Each structure stands twice: as structure tokens, then as C-alpha cells.
Amino acid sequence: MPPPADIVKVAIEWPGALPKLMEIDQKKPLSAIIKEVCDGWSLANHEYFALQHADSSNFYITEKNRNEIKNGTILRLTTSPAQNAHQLHERIQSSSMDAKLEALKDLASLSRDVTFAQEFINLDGISLLTQMVESGTERYQKLQKIMKPCFGDMLSFTLTAFVELMDHGIVSWDTFSVAFIKKIASFVNKSAIDVSILQRSLAILESMVLNSHDLYQKVAQEITIGQLIPHLQGTDQEIQTYTIAVINALFLKAPDEKRQEMANILAQKQLRSIILTHVIRAQRAINNEMAHQLYVLQVLTFNLLEDRMMTKMDPQDQAQRDIIFELRRIAFDAESEPNNSSGSMEKRKSMYTRDYKKLGFINHVNPAMDFTQTPPGMLALDNMLYFAKHHQDAYIRIVLENSSREDKHECPFGRSSIELTKMLCEILKVGELPSETCNDFHPMFFTHDRSFEEFFCICIQLLNKTWKEMRATSEDFNKVMQVVKEQVMRALTTKPSSLDQFKSKLQNLSYTEILKIRQSERMNQEDFQSRPILELKEKIQPEILELIKQQRLNRLVEGTCFRKLNCRRRQDKFWYCRLSPNHKVLHYGDLEESPQGEVPHDSLQDKLPVADIKAVVTGKDCPHMKEKGALKQNKEVLELAFSILYDSNCQLNFIAPDKHEYCIWTDGLNALLGKDMMSDLTRNDLDTLLSMEIKLRLLDLENIQIPDAPPPIPKEPSNYDFVYDCN
DSSP states (O other): OOOOTTEEEEEEEOTTSOOEEEEEETTSOHHHHHHHHHHHTTOSOGGGEEEEESSTTOOBOOTTTGGGOOTTOEEEEEEOHHHHHHHHHHHTTOSOHHHHHHHHHHHHHHTTSHHHHHHHHHTTHHHHHHHIIIIIHHHHHTTHHHHHHHHHHHHHHHHHHHHHHHHTTOSOGGGOOHHHHHHHHHHHHOSSOOHHHHHHHHHHHHHHHHHOHHHHHHHHHHOOHHHHHHHHTSSOHHHHHHHHHHHHHHHHHSOHHHHHHHHHHHHHTTHHHHHIIIIITSSSOOOHHHHHHHHHHHHHHHGGGHHHHTOOOOTTOHHHHHHHHHHHHHHHOOOOOOOSSHHHHHHHHHHHHHHHHHTTOSOSSOGGGGGOSTTTTHHHHHHHHHHHHHSHHHHHHHHHHHHTSOGGGOOOHHHHHHHHHHHHHHHTTTTSOOOSSOOOOOGGGGSOTTHHHHHHHHHHHHHHHHHHHHTOOGGGHHHHHHHHHHHHHHHHHTOOSSHHHHHHHHHHSOHHHHHHHHHHHHHHHHTTOSHHHHHHHHHHHHHHHHHHHHHHHHHHHHOEEEEEOOSSOSSOEEEEEEEOTTSSEEEEEEESSOOSSOOOGGGOOEEEEGGGEEEEEEGGGSGGGSSOOSSOOOHHHHTTEEEEEETTTEEEEEEOSSHHHHHHHHHHHHHHTTOOOOOHHHHHHHHHHHHHHHHHHTGGGTTOOOOSSOOOOOOOOSOOTTOOOOO
């Protein structure tokens, strides 16, 4: 007979004694269980003791998390969190350097546990640590020359404990003094400082900026970009990551009017070329956190274009109209006309109208009206002027080429530039906040100070080339734009390392090549639309869906490593979830690091019976998407979020690492609940597998025309004398 569900068998350790095997009744109060354990080892004052996990986490067992204890768990009897907090509070104030160092080391380790953290914070522990950083470090600076390693370790453990305690979100960031900020900033500004101290200091500054507007202003006064730049020129990728994270935080929280000013400072300090040399082209792989920070910097840089993108042109603004005149002048090099007589004025207007038509504007009389739509607004005109000035030969060639073609085949440069700018802004998501999970940065955008403008210049030449290859007319304009978008998107997915490499990728993606790719992809859809084939599809579809369902469930059995997101990305924290082989239980639990391969069921502490699952919700319906983070939740995060609802108010929240894993898990969970699999991945898999299966079944009918209707049934024979009776 199986043991009751409320009884768990565990081993409990106590220093200097043999481990004790015992059964814990989960219905009993935790204090009664601790008393029973203490009595077994003849320990008095059981209220001063607690149980904690004996693994590397060392987390305390509380009434809230006691249900996480599973059969076979190894626990440790230890000092209670309150008692431990009191002792450490006293020990870190010891006059003995060695005792103080040991206490701070223990505090840094224990602060990861939220139960201990709450008790230590209740003793005003955060204030004590900040005082030690502000004034206590000065007391020991005289000893630096003699005891430099000891001093460095002490400060490192103090800052580590501070970061861990603040990560629990118990204390507001707004409570810190200017003196503390100045002290942390001084560690960052020093040219020679211990690496661990620098890491923690950068992490603290990033959190201050992201979590408090007041602290952003104070940090911005203490830290300059020039002081951060040297940390990027080292070889420690972790320090480089923290440094870019601080720059991103300052960029993100800066008021709109100051962002362009900050971008100008970054350009003056040559941040882009330093990142390119010391990070992107360094002889080492870029880890996920660094990739994320580079992606955030890329997004924030492109978001500077939003203001111009959303600014309409004022047809009455002479400075803006002069840009259009400059485009015409560069293209046609017209000599100034005498403007004394009304006749010459009329002649000039007529000539301008003709030239504006050649430049491809929709409104030939007043081209300024073409730039009143937002997006792309004035950004399109900026791009056109950049192209005309910095790639003058290509600009003149495109304009003159098209002005000499027949009207119906000319590629309108003005209209094309406006639509292309709008399309590029959509591809690069200009104006959207960075995703908290995305790592999708493009190295080529770090190779030029005006990367967006150069990107436009390459693409406008591609558009003109594709227009000629397609022999397009004005009616084909939207078709050409679709082909160009496909060419650009396919080239970007290869992650070219430079703009020249991007250009060469586009050379290989000619219109002919795009047609071949489309044709091969379309074969799965267009070749099998006759009635007999559709009936065959309908017949074998349930079999294919069952195959997809089994694949999804098999992937859930293998499991996936998910990432825990908190208000800051100081470090990666992971958890793993997988389905049991009998498809009845979901096993999940925290991990210290990202796993290499599968994680066995036994090492996952928690489980959730599939029978207890009430529903699976996605996107905005998820409980964790209704909470406010340091970065506003955006479309990309919402598209990766899903939650399992069980019991009355319980949920298991997920943010998938990518869209593919999101589809796998939502499909698999819906299959477990007996619901339809509705993801895009299922639709694509179904189309692919159906197409393959039908092609295999039709191999013997190659080059045979399949009729739309079944052949008629022949008439009955006049007699059945040919039938052989076996009896």
C-alpha cells in the first residue's frame, strides 16, 4: 500500500552526528517537526532552530515552501533565520578584521535566501551595510597597503550581500543617500580596482537607474560615459557586459530631450568602435547576456530616429523645402535661372515640376506634401539627402536612369525612398522598447556611425536593381516592395558581420533566386489543390496530427530550461520543467546554471499532476504579465509568455526562450488537456508533413493527370458467365 500523500521521507543532518532518517507529516506545524528533530538529538530551545535544504542553495524551509519537500530530500538542522540574522548583525560589526571578513562572507551566502533576507532587513541590516560602505571602508583604507587582499574581499562580500538583499524587492531603492551613491560611483571611476568590487558596483548602479527616477538623476551626475569607456577596453567579458548594461540603463531612463545629447557623447567617445573592436571582434564567443545588452543598445540607438520618423514636413518651412531643392540640384545640376520676369518664373516652375516628376515624387507641384505621412515623416527625406550627398554617383545614376525610361517602367525614387524607409523602420522596430529576452543584435550595425542611413543606401540600390529585374511598372510597386522586404529579411537572418557582407548577401538574392525559393516553398501549397488530393489530405490529416502530438509530448518529456526574469538581468537564474514519461506529472525545479543536456526527474524538486491543471493561458492573460517590471512589458515578451493555472489561485508562469519553444509547450500542454493544437508551428508542420506524405503516395502517378472527378462506373455486363465460383 502506498504511503499517504502527506507523509514524506527525508534525511536530516546535524554537524557532528549521524544523519537521521525520518518521516515528516506535512499536516503537522513546522515548529512541531523541528521540536521533534531537536528532541531526537537532545537539543534545547527548538525555537532557535530551523530546517534548510542541504544542497548548494541552503534555502530555509518555511510554512510557505514546505510543500516543495519531496521524498528522498536531504535537509539540515541549523540555526533559525532570525537567530542567524541577529548573530551576523553583531559579527559584521566586530573589531576583529578576520571575524568581520568571515561574517561578511557568510552574509553574502545567506542573503540569497528570502527568509533570512527578511529577518536581516528587519534588523535594519541594509542601513548597516550602506554605512559600512560609506564610512567603514575609509577606516580600513589606511590598512590597504598592508592588508589589501583582506580589504578587497571585505568590500566585495559587503557589496555582494547588498546586491543579494536588494534583489528580493523588499526594500525600495529610493531610500539611499547621495553619499552611498558617490561611494559606489567612486569604485567604478577608479582605474585600478578589484574585479569583484567593480562588478557589484556596476550592478548596483544599473539597478538604481532602472528602479528609481530620482536615483537616475543622481547616478547620471556621478558617472560619465568617459569613466565607463575604459572598462570596455579590458578583456573581462563580464565587466564589459555590466558596463554596457549601465550605459543602456542611463540611455533608457534619460528624458527624451537628453537622449540625443547622450548619443552625441557616445559618438564623441567612440563607443561604437570600442565595442566593435573589444567586444564583437574580440577572439572569444559572445555569451547570451552580452548579446542581450548589445541588442538593447542597438534598439535604443535606432529609437533615436523615432522623433524624425514621427515628424511631418511643414510645407511652409523654407529650411525643409531647401532639402528638396538640394536633391534636385545634385541630380540635375541646374543653372540658376534669372527671376526678374514673370515669364522666367513660369518657366522655372514648369522646369521644377518636370524635375520633381523625374525624381519620382507623387506630388510633382509640391513634393513637400509627400512627407506629411508618419511614419516615415522627415526620416525619409533625411535618408534621401544622405544618399544624395554621400553616394552621389549612385544617386545620380538611379535618378537619370529612371528619368530616361518609358514612363510606365520608371522606378520612382521619391516614392520608393519613402516606402523603403517605412519598411526598414518596421523591420528594425524603431520606436518599440527592447524585449527583456531577445539577444538578436546585428554586428553590421556596429561597423558605421551612420549605420541606418548606410543600410538605407544599400537597400535603395537593391530596390532599383530588383525593379529592373522584375521589369516592373507603377502598378507593380507593392509587389516590388514585398520582394525587397523578403530579400532584406533573408539577408539579415544570416547575421552579416559588416555592411559590405550584407551587400554581397543581397547580390546573391536576386529576383530570380527569390522566385526559385518561392517556387520551392509554393510547391507544397499549389500543386495539390485538386478535389481527389484534398479528399486524400482530409483522410490522412488525423494521422499526421497524432504524429505531431506525439512529437510535442516527447519534447515535453525531454524538458526545457527556462530563464527566471527579475527586475534586472544581473545574473542568469534558471529553472527546468519536463513531463514524466507516462505523461501524468510535470516535474520542475530551480537550477544553479544552464544545463548541458537533459535534467533527470529526481533532481527536480517540485511536481504538478497533469490532472490538476485547470487551464493554460497565454500573453496578456498570464498573471506574471500583469505585473510591472523595470522595462515595460512589450509585444515580444507577451508573445513568449504562458501560464499553467491549477488549484484555486495557483499558477506556474513561463517565459519561453524563443517562439519555437513557446509553440512546443503550448501545443503539448493543450494536447495533454485534450484541446486542439493551434500554434503557427503546428500549422507549418501539418502542411509540411501532409505535403511529404501526399508526394510519397503519388510517386507511382508521376506525369499522370489526376481527374477532378472520379471515373464513371461502367455499365453492368450482359451476363456474368466469366465469374468463377470457388464453391
